[in-house]
Amino acid sequence: MHVGIIFFLVILGSVLFHIFTPWYWTDIASNWQGMDDTITLTFWVGGGVFVAVCLFMIYCVFKFSYKEGRKVEYKPEDKKLERILTWATTIGVAALLAPGLIIWNQYVNVPKNALEVDVMAWQWGWQYRLPGEDGKLGTTKVVNINDENPFGINPDDPFGQDDIMIQSDVLNLKIDRPVKILLRSVDVLHNWYVPQFRSKMDAVPGVITFYWFEPNKVGEYEVLCAEYCGVGHYAMRGTVIVQDEQNYNQWLNEQETYSELVAKQNKLEIEKNKIVKKIDLN
């Protein structure tokens, strides 16, 4: 008797916990409401099955617990029942799979007007690069990376010259503009993840991976690395600031392009040479 009651309380407790939990979604701040909705749907269907199966089990425990000489049903198979259950399950599973696949289709097809952002990851930090006026990112190579060329941009690539470089782990984004995150890593696996945006993808050394979202709430969000990347994994954080157009443009204008950096460094180089020459003359 008490066995059934305890199991019943466990199920009841689970349902109540779900209803009254203070722990649930962090408020969504992107276009991926569909993911949340599919989870809610799966909760209803899956949770319903869980409760139904457990209540049936508990009923059996109450009703059919051992009694000497109880008459037991002897029915090895029931083709009809098995067929009904198979089809019902198949339909239920298909109903959950369909919205999942529809949303995945949106996830892998990036809108044409998405702003491309190069997210470069290393142990343990982030930096970002935006396309310049030509709207295209220059190509990069890991071996090109050095102090003068922190993103490893191919110096010969004309698209790379006006790229906007953000050597900081803070990225600003414009509200309601889709963003295509292009991920790359120079060492190990990483994953650029903002819980409020719901979306994520690994950064893999050697290839460029991508995903997209559309931030739709102004605010400051924490970036977390979501793929284990060594001992500093938990400290690999960053920030995203979603802004309205005016603030965003103001921020953008303050950023440096690759050619500006090269020019600045050439100037430094010339100054240094001058100093060296002066020292030589002296």
Place this chain on the structure above:
Amino acid sequence: MSDEIDNKQSIQAQSSETMNQYSGSAAADIDYVRPAEIPEQDLYHGHSFITKWVFCQDAKVIGVQYFLTAVFTGVVGLILSWLMRLQLGFPGLAGFMTAEHYYQFVTMHGMIMVVYFLTALFLGGFGNYLIPLMVGARDMVFPYVNMISFWMFFIAVAVLMASFFVPGGPTGSGWTLYPPQAILEGTPGSGMGILLMLVSLSLFVIGFTMGGLNYLITILQARTRGMTLMRMPLTVWGIFTATVLAMLAFPALLVSSIMMTLDKVLGTSFFMPTILKAGEVLEYGGGSPILFQHLFWFFGHPEVYIVALPAFGIVSDLISVHARKNIFGYRMMVWAIVGIGALSFFVWAHHMYVSGMNPWFGFFFATTTLIIAVPTAMKVYNWIITLWRGNIRINTVMLWCLGFIVTFVNGGITGIFLGNVSVDVPLSDTYFVVAHFHMVMGIAPLMVIMGAVYHWFPLVAGRMLHEGLGKWHFWITFLGAYSIYFPMHYLGFIGVPRRYFEMYDSPYMTSAIGMNEFISLAAFIVGAAQFILIFNIIKTLKTGKPAGKNPWKANSLEWHTSTVPPEHGNFGDRLPVVHRWPYDFSVPGAKEDFIPQTTPPSEVVHTEVEKT
């Protein structure tokens, strides 16, 4: 040549004897069982302590050896989980706990529990003990290879444990061992630690292949007369299918271990692309980290079912015996096990939806993954329908089975979340995943293991485990484990990522602090409760109630040996002859509520038994 003739004669003798036994009675026809096709095997009987208990060739002793070694690793894994929970619930409380240590404990806990504890326990432990007994064989077909299998496993465990004591400590690369970080500085134990892990895994695979071939060939070739495939207990079906999976999946682990060892030691670049580390470009180039993930999960996903299928099989038998009712839909259960096993090779990349593989794979792997839910759900339905109109003994064994159903359904449902590709995106790499796989392949199989221990201990040791202690053990474990993992899902909704040494300075995550403390306390209690079982076993071995023959009134062959516990050779002078499936419980018209598999039809003429 002359041997062969002798053998044939002895077979003929045997079969004509069987015929003679009933000649002249009407029962002769209905009791007929085809004669044996091959002669009985000769067994090597050990005489010294060493050959009887150490380098032993008796599958039952090997099973116990596997069991005890696996339990030892399990206790190590348990202690590691305590240390992790200490850090997560009460950061900073343990002064020695650095991020390096934390990641090493996470890694070793995961690898130990999945491979060295669960796999070895189900296949090496229960497989060795139960297969020959349940199919009516005297031993495994290759007893000597079987012995070596255990000792390879033992060496693998020793190598694994040795990695705790090498410079740099054990690997801290996560149990998935993803390169490049697994073999680069920046990950703890990236020197000797990872090498010993890879060597240990390779040894494990080699040892396991020896055991696995034994299980398969014993089941296929050494079944006793009348034991058709469709009369085998589901336990044997589960272990059989799991072993087939292991034979096909472990090679992927072996080659990936070897390739990573080469990357580490010889500087090859199987998994290593061009890498910039501390301002310098390393001498790697052209390799693919994602290739490793494909190889790993081609092993790793079937591995889930290598653990789950024996659990499915065992729990089916336990439920049937203790509900005094035939398992519902036996044939469906068999096909579900085989079907799940086959499908499990087509779903591996659902662990990799956000790994950076071609995203179009997502459609395929989400579909195959959700298809698996159908046969799995059928198994759940059949378990609960077996309870329906049964005569359920609410004893410790049944409690573990009920606990299994609750935790398995819970974990299965959350699997539908994670398998459904776009739902996985927000949840992957969060605590939702941790909660899901602990519920479905940690706690649920553990419930079955415990049920199986309480069920078969009387056979192994000849004494009944104490029921009262067993019930305490169950309730603390079940309620405790459920209250660890059920709320943990909600951490995943918040967005808390897994494998974080320290988390809680993020503004929206501070609400989780209380829950983490609660989970840690529950984990300490559940872990401690496992020592009730160890106490129970020691106490029972000394003063337990003698079990006698077939204390649960079960039908399958292991309870019908000539002695309890069964001696080497299992069945005395004559192998049993099987006349029916093992689920003839509460058959209408029968005198008792069970008909053992060895009972010939002529003894139960007026019953409506299943013709299997």
